[in-house]
Amino acid sequence: MSASHSFLKDLDYSVVQQCMHCGLCLPTCPTYTATHLERNSPRGRISLVRAIADGRLDVARPFGEEMYFCLGCLACMSACPAGVNYADIFEHARAEAEASGVLKSPKRNFIRWLTVKWLFMDLRRLRLLARMIRLYQWLGLQTLLRSSGVLRLLPERLRGLEAMTPTIPPKFSAELIAPVTPAIGPKRYRVAMLVGCAQDIIFSEINRDTVEVLARNGCEVVTPPNQCCCGSLHAHNGEWALAQKLARQTIDQFPPSEFDAIISNAGGCGSHLKHYAKLLADDPAYIERAHQWDAKLKDVHEWLIQIGIRPVPADHAPPQVVTYHESCHLSHGQKITAQPRQLLQAIPNLTLVELPESNWCCGSAGIYNITQPEMANKLLERKMRNIKSTGAVIVANGNSGCLLQLINGARLHNVPVRVTHPVTLLAEAYRRADQKKGSVL
Amino acid sequence: MSSLENLLGKLRQAVGTDQVLTALEDLIPYSFDGTAALRQMPGCVVFAQTTDQVAAVLKLANETKTPVVTRGTGTGLSGGSLPIPDSIVLCTAKMDRVLEVDQKNLTLLAEAGTTTQAVADAAGAVNLFYPPDPGSMKISTIGGNVAENSGGLRGLKYGVTRNYVMGMEAVLPQGEVMWLGNKCVKDVAGFSLKDLFVGSEGTLGVITRVLLKLIPKPAAKRTMLATYNRMDQAAETISAIIAAQIIPCTLEFLDRTTIGCVEDYVHIGLPLDCEALLLMETDGHPAVVAEEAERMVKICREHGCREVRIAKDEDEANQLASARRTAFSALARVGPTTILEDATVPRSELAPMIRFIQSVAVNYKLRIGTFGHMGDGNLHPTFLTDERNHAEMERVEKAMKEIFSEALRLGGTITGEHGVGVAKKRFLPQALGETSIRVMRELRRALDPNGILNPGKMFD
Numbered sequence: 001m002s003a004s005h006s007f008l009k010d011l012d013y014s015v016v017q018q019c020m021h022c023g024l025c026l027p028t029c030p031t032y033t034a035t036h037l038e039r040n041s042p043r044g045r046i047s048l049v050r051a052i053a054d055g056r057l058d059v060a061r062p063f064g065e066e067m068y069f070c071l072g073c074l075a076c077m078s079a080c081p082a083g084v085n086y087a088d089i090f091e092h093a094r095a096e097a098e099a100s101g102v103l104k105s106p107k108r109n110f111i112r113w114l115t116v117k118w119l120f121m122d123l124r125r126l127r128l129l130a131r132m133i134r135l136y137q138w139l140g141l142q143t144l145l146r147s148s149g150v151l152r153l154l155p156e157r158l159r160g161l162e163a164m165t166p167t168i169p170p171k172f173s174a175e176l177i178a179p180v181t182p183a184i185g186p187k188r189y190r191v192a193m194l195v196g197c198a199q200d201i202i203f204s205e206i207n208r209d210t211v212e213v214l215a216r217n218g219c220e221v222v223t224p225p226n227q228c229c230c231g232s233l234h235a236h237n238g239e240w241a242l243a244q245k246l247a248r249q250t251i252d253q254f255p256p257s258e259f260d261a262i263i264s265n266a267g268g269c270g271s272h273l274k275h276y277a278k279l280l281a282d283d284p285a286y287i288e289r290a291h292q293w294d295a296k297l298k299d300v301h302e303w304l305i306q307i308g309i310r311p312v313p314a315d316h317a318p319p320q321v322v323t324y325h326e327s328c329h330l331s332h333g334q335k336i337t338a339q340p341r342q343l344l345q346a347i348p349n350l351t352l353v354e355l356p357e358s359n360w361c362c363g364s365a366g367i368y369n370i371t372q373p374e375m376a377n378k379l380l381e382r383k384m385r386n387i388k389s390t391g392a393v394i395v396a397n398g399n400s401g402c403l404l405q406l407i408n409g410a411r412l413h414n415v416p417v418r419v420t421h422p423v424t425l426l427a428e429a430y431r432r433a434d435q436k437k438g439s440v441l
Numbered sequence: 442m443s444s445l446e447n448l449l450g451k452l453r454q455a456v457g458t459d460q461v462l463t464a465l466e467d468l469i470p471y472s473f474d475g476t477a478a479l480r481q482m483p484g485c486v487v488f489a490q491t492t493d494q495v496a497a498v499l500k501l502a503n504e505t506k507t508p509v510v511t512r513g514t515g516t517g518l519s520g521g522s523l524p525i526p527d528s529i530v531l532c533t534a535k536m537d538r539v540l541e542v543d544q545k546n547l548t549l550l551a552e553a554g555t556t557t558q559a560v561a562d563a564a565g566a567v568n569l570f571y572p573p574d575p576g577s578m579k580i581s582t583i584g585g586n587v588a589e590n591s592g593g594l595r596g597l598k599y600g601v602t603r604n605y606v607m608g609m610e611a612v613l614p615q616g617e618v619m620w621l622g623n624k625c626v627k628d629v630a631g632f633s634l635k636d637l638f639v640g641s642e643g644t645l646g647v648i649t650r651v652l653l654k655l656i657p658k659p660a661a662k663r664t665m666l667a668t669y670n671r672m673d674q675a676a677e678t679i680s681a682i683i684a685a686q687i688i689p690c691t692l693e694f695l696d697r698t699t700i701g702c703v704e705d706y707v708h709i710g711l712p713l714d715c716e717a718l719l720l721m722e723t724d725g726h727p728a729v730v731a732e733e734a735e736r737m738v739k740i741c742r743e744h745g746c747r748e749v750r751i752a753k754d755e756d757e758a759n760q761l762a763s764a765r766r767t768a769f770s771a772l773a774r775v776g777p778t779t780i781l782e783d784a785t786v787p788r789s790e791l792a793p794m795i796r797f798i799q800s801v802a803v804n805y806k807l808r809i810g811t812f813g814h815m816g817d818g819n820l821h822p823t824f825l826t827d828e829r830n831h832a833e834m835e836r837v838e839k840a841m842k843e844i845f846s847e848a849l850r851l852g853g854t855i856t857g858e859h860g861v862g863v864a865k866k867r868f869l870p871q872a873l874g875e876t877s878i879r880v881m882r883e884l885r886r887a888l889d890p891n892g893i894l895n896p897g898k899m900f901d
Contacts, residue, residue: 017777017828022475023516026580027556036488036534037467038515044470051469062466081770082779 007096007240008052008059011089016050018084019043025076030361030379031069039066042076042086049093064097069375071368072236073361074271074332087271087333088278091235098238115367116239120229121246123197127172130201134168160373166202166404173200174225176208181221188218189260189307194250194273196266197229199400206400206420209427210265210300216430217310221263227253230264232272235279236366247276248286256292265300265423267330267399268366273297274334299330300423301339301398312426313433314348322425323355323392325383325406327399331359340398340422347429353390357382364405380405384413396422448505452487452529455497462486471530474515474522475577476864477780478828483510483524488532492610492618492649495531499647499893500616502529508896509614511643513554513582517589518781519862521642525897531647533584539563540650546624547655548607553584553648557591560653569655572599575858576769584648590640592858597816598690598724599656601858603639608652611638611645614889622652637884642860643895645888659724662690663734664758667741667749668715672696675717676792678744679815682721683788685740687733691722692816693765696795698802699772699810699823703764706771711764715747719815720765722758768812769823775808776825782841784848785819785857797847798822805836819857846871861899869900 025042026032032041039048045066051057070090077086097103119126136142142165145151151159173195183189191214195207211221231246250273254262264270274297277290298306324341331337337359344352363369363379383406387395395410395417397403406419453461462468463485473480484507489495502509508528515522524530536552542563543549549571551560557578564571574593575581581591587609592601608622621635622628638645669675679692695703695718704711711718719741723733734751741749752758773779786794795811798820802809813820822844824837845855845868855861855868870878878900886892 013829014777014827018774020475020477020773020779021473021515023514023577023580026514027558037462038470039467041470047470047473048466057465057469060466062464066466082773083770 007092007099008049011049011053011092013053015085015088016046016053018082019046019050020082021047022081024081025079028075028079030071030073030075031375034375034378040069042080045070045093046084046086046089049089052096059096059100059102061102063093064100064103067093067097068103068371071328071361071363071365071375073328073365075328075359075361078332078335078359091238091240094236094238095240096238112237116234116237117242120197120233121242123200123227123229126197127201130168130172133165134170137168157373161370164369164404164408166407168201169204171204173204173207173223176204177211177223179222179224181211181215181223183218183220184215185218187220189220190258191219191221191303192254192259192262193221193223194230194254194262194264194269195223195227196264196269196400197233198404199266199269200227203400203403203421206265206424209421209424210263212427213304213423213430214263214300217304217307222254222259224253230269230273231279232269233366235272240279244279244283247279247290248283251276251286251289251293256289256296259296261298261303262293262296263298263300263303265398265421266401267299267327267334267336268401270297270299271329271333299334299336299339299398301330301343302334302336305339305342309343309346309426312346312348312429313436315429315432315436317349317429317432319349319351320394320425321351321353321390321392322394322396323353323387323390324358324422325355325362325387325395325397325402326359327397327402328359328361328365330398340396343422343426344396347425350425350429353392355390355392355395356386362402362405362409364401366401369405376405380409381413384409384415387417388413388415392417394418394420394425396420396425398422448501448507448529449485451501452485452498455501456487456489456494460488460490471512471515471532472524474512474517474520476518476520476523476862477778478834479520479523479863481524481526483530484527486530486532488535490535492612495533495612495647495649496616496618498529498531499612499614502893503614503616503891506891506893509647509893510895511584511588511647513585514556514580516577516581517585517862518783518859519589519856519864521589521860521862521895521898522585523863525895533582533647533649536649537582542567542569542655543624544569548624549653549655551583551651551653553651554582557581557583557586564655565658568658570658571605571653571655573602573605583651583653587639587648587651588641588643589860590858592814592817592819594693594814595690596814596819596858597692598688603636605654606635606639606651607654609635609638609648610650612647612649614646614891614893618649619646624652640860642862642899644885644899645894647894659690661727661730662722662724662758663730664752664761665721665734665737665741665749666761666764667719667721667746668712669717669719669746670715671745672716672795673792674745675719675815676795678719678741678746679788679791681740681744682737685736687723687737689721689733689737689816690724691720692814693720694718694813694815695720695765695768696799696811698808699768699812702771702775702810703767706774707763707767709760709764712747718764720762722762765812768810769821772810772812772823772825776827778824778826778828780824780826780837781859782822782824782844783819783857783859784822784844784853784855785817786848786851786853788816788818790851790853791815791818791820794820794848794851794853798844801840801843805840807833807836807840809840814857817857818853842868863898866899
């Protein structure tokens, strides 16, 4: 990317102009609500983008910082009466901030290189790192270090990060899921299942449950090992070229013509995965497949409701009170709000209690909880307060980033809830019914 | 800018260093309000958190003759809070507490930066009702509503913001703090200065607290939707409902262009070949509501409606209302620039006015969708355009001029609820006449001799 290239001047001006600055986004924006400053609001940020596109403002550090203070939760897109594509503006703006280099510092450069450009470009590296962390946790080193107080010697930010380290389960997705899982009963569909990057490692059991639920609903599920990252992380962090590279790799691995649907079970990834055609618009070799891909990409809740969930026989399991926290990119990004609730309500003996502010960001927002811990913690605290108010014993959520954030939140704020994916609850219900019948999967 | 720079230090002393914004990245987001195609950079933005701070800022501004533009959350549609070059934008958004809900006197006291929604919620929490519901109520401030005398969808039955203002605290340019009005239903002591401040658009003083009237919540509501092949049939229905001495709480109208845009956007099965759609609601005692709804349906049929539906339950009511609720969004998606106007005529002139707007759209080759509050004659001709297309913008300008002239000729007004600000300033003399303008100018000068409050707005 040449230094003179401007992502914002390339951005279709009518996208920016579509904002009529009515202000209806303000009350839904977590950062504006916290600060009451227009600059921290969607319309304020759009006005800065427009000023740059007009040549009234230079890209400088405050602009870059502002675009990274934005969570990218897209709540504004649900509120916007004029249908402004804020996601597009936001990604262009972050790309501009990266290309201009206004945020560069040795430490930031190193961290970005390590994560965005190295670890997540080849997931074998990420899995290796996860194995090392797993060893650290298994050998009891983590418990030892945490209780010894040695960690207090670390700088505050690193200490915070250490506390957020997720527990790495014994097996990753490929060790739990066969490359092809046959449909249980008559085969109705052939689908591909994307295991994700962090999800593959940290929530491998949710992936297994997803495959199981799909199979129980007549889907043959193709889940090859060694999948790559979908590039969502890269696109949201201003690395377009890398995002394009990963999109091509993903399409190559899952030729869309071979499947009835391509399933994602992480709201954040799905929101990005559905827009490969836009990302690859200038690539004649891929554009046709990218359009096909976008049409076939389905969030797991969306797909299950679309094909009809096989009824779960009633059982005598103790009633569970469940509340549902919406992943921003599932609800605002993909507009999938009813389906996860319908899925949960298909489970016998499950009472769904609405979570106040259920579509308000939990502060996870990709890697926001690492880059902007202060704001992220405020949002987490607000989320945990709301969860507590429901009296639920289970919080269901359809995105790995939020799941991690909520697990940490429950621990930090002493809220005794189990945090899991709706699909896991459905898989458990099927299994309970099987046990009752005495049959085995 | 130099006088402003000298002032900045003192402003920071008055309100706190972090409450004064001067960086370009901080100011650009304050260089506009909700009005289309208007932009102007301020000199600085100052947040006041108390009445004393407002007084201190005004005093400093008055001494240095620095213009002050008061701003809530910047949702206005006439440029009332559009900055003036080198001005102080005095932002009240952080003064946002509901101070008291008085259930014995049915009043509510709030700071100026409280959102309209928060006012409505605080009233609703004790089963009371604050009726004015401007389209931006989720984020507009009550101070801004009072300063602009905002309307909403309930004007016909419940009136507008003015009808609910019982009192206010306002700060004059010299820094004096003044209480106007009180909790008495009757009060004829002296001039009703609070009424002068309602709709004064930030030109007379800065409103810091508002005392509002609340009413009991209506117990029941019925919602109906009717479609018409001809506009006149819809207009005649409205007249007949009023003549039958029914005062519905909602009588909303969509024209053919708007119906088409709504259907394109939400696909709810609206007939694309009808000329008018009416959304009607009646509220009050359940028995009265049931009887009125029945009579309204009958009147619709008598006036040749194509179809009329009456909602069975709240879900269906919401579904019917969604046609009207999404009208503006549906129009806003069509063109990059959306200009929402609010020409208003006496109810009896609605049909000719709507036809006139449609002919203007044809003559000037423009897309204008009209919807609005049929019950109170307040129309929203909405221009779907592109501000970068200068030739088209010139035609928009001419079309608007014709529409306002026609509204005035029919005994109407240039603005029903958005205010004059910058957007309607050039039409005001024609609307009010020389004498009115002169009296207003003298009043303004008496209160603001240095002319620091929102100069250039409303009239010179």
